Amino acid sequence: MKKKLFEIKDAYKTLNPVQQAFVNExxxxxxxxxxxxxxxxxxxxxYDKINDERRGPVSTMWALISVAIILVxxxxxxxIIFKPRMEDIFEVFIVGFFLTIWFGVLGGVGFKFWYxxxxxxxxxVNHLRKFILPLLLVLKEDAHAKTKVQLMLDFNRGDxxxxxxxxxxxxxxxxxYKLRERIFHHQWAKxxxxxxxxxxxxxxxxxxxxxxxxxxxxxSGKVKTKRKxxxxxxxxxxxxxxxxxxRLKNKQQxxxxxxxxxxxxxxxxxxxQKYKSLNYPDGQENVIDIDLFLAAIMNAYKxxxxxS
Numbered sequence: 001m002k003k004k005l006f007e008i009k010d011a012y013k014t015l016n017p018v019q020q021a022f023v024n025e026x027x028x029x030x031x032x033x034x035x036x037x038x039x040x041x042x043x044x045x046x047y048d049k050i051n052d053e054r055r056g057p058v059s060t061m062w063a064l065i066s067v068a069i070i071l072v073x074x075x076x077x078x079x080i081i082f083k084p085r086m087e088d089i090f091e092v093f094i095v096g097f098f099l100t101i102w103f104g105v106l107g108g109v110g111f112k113f114w115y116x117x118x119x120x121x122x123x124x125v126n127h128l129r130k131f132i133l134p135l136l137l138v139l140k141e142d143a144h145a146k147t148k149v150q151l152m153l154d155f156n157r158g159d160x161x162x163x164x165x166x167x168x169x170x171x172x173x174x175x176x177y178k179l180r181e182r183i184f185h186h187q188w189a190k191x192x193x194x195x196x197x198x199x200x201x202x203x204x205x206x207x208x209x210x211x212x213x214x215x216x217x218x219x220s221g222k223v224k225t226k227r228k229x230x231x232x233x234x235x236x237x238x239x240x241x242x243x244x245x246x247r248l249k250n251k252q253q254x255x256x257x258x259x260x261x262x263x264x265x266x267x268x269x270x271x272x273q274k275y276k277s278l279n280y281p282d283g284q285e286n287v288i289d290i291d292l293f294l295a296a297i298m299n300a301y302k303x304x305x306x307x308s
Contacts, residue, residue, distance in 0.1 A: 015043055015047055018040070023124065026154065027156060028151075029153075032148065033146045034143060034145055034146075041133055048124040048129060125155050131288055135294075150191060151192075154186075154189070159182075159229075165184065167182050168182075178215040179214055181211065186209065189204065189205035189235075200238075200264075202237070202238045203236065207231055207233055207234075210229065212229070213225055214227075231275055231277065234271070235272075236269070237293065237296055239269070241266075242263060246306055249303055270296075271288055271289075
């Protein structure tokens with residue numbers, strides 16, 4: 001049990017100082033080889049996986065243990081204080097039972113909240129494990145382990161004031177029923193790589209977050225506010241083919257997502273993913289499907305043909 005309790009802490013210690021800084025700050029911007037990025041991010045992903053798997057179950061287990069320990073301690077204390085005769089044991093048991101319920105639940109819930117809150121600070125959204133790392137793995141097949149990748153990752157929360165772009169009051173029927181929507185725009189990734197065939201791929205990841213606050217008075221007279229989120233993940237990718245390497249299969253292209261320059265054919269594509277949640281981030285983010293993202297890139301390749 002002790003090993004499981006400190007497993008997240010031990011996993012954090014295995015990270016080097018730069019990885020620990022990324023886990024704490026959740027931001028990095030640099031240019032390194034694919035191999036270097038993979039080595040760096042795999043360690044962080046391993047820590048994040050342990051954090052996700054242990055944070056909930058371990059806190060629940062130790063909350064129950066805390067209740068059991070408090071139960072025993074209260075029983076011992078009551079027995080010593082009252083030194084009950086046989087006919088008083090039942091009354092002491094009843095008092096001890098209710099005190100145990102009160103202090104046990106309070107202590108257990110307190111520990112669970114502390115444990116989850118402590119390690120939630122270093123939780124990384126699943127964009128890393130489910131999108132960025134798989135993308136680097138695929139790109140390495142068409143580039144080289146030493147190929148440089150420009151990459152910016154910002155895994156901080158997107159629903160902060162500096163990223164607020166609009167506030168809308170949707171309903172003002174009376175002072176006890178209000179519907180307010182706040183909209184945030186958060187860029188969480190930006191990358192660039194040049195493949196072996198000299199094709200350049202650039203991508204950016206954005207979140208549009210709709211925070212809906214509903215305030216109303218219930219039949220009991222209490223005024224209560226509920227909050228829920230609608231999140232849209234958007235990935236924009238630009239694929240640029242060198243004219244000396246490729247030619248168009250069809251010269252009639254959709255001008256909305258196609259640009260021709262003196263030396264390149266550039267295709268601009270988008271991939272979207274939506275989900276709803278009561279919390280943001282909710283720990284089970286429905287990230288952009290990597291297969292859909294790669295399919296968009298392959299669709300661009302289908303529009304050209306190698307010259308030789």
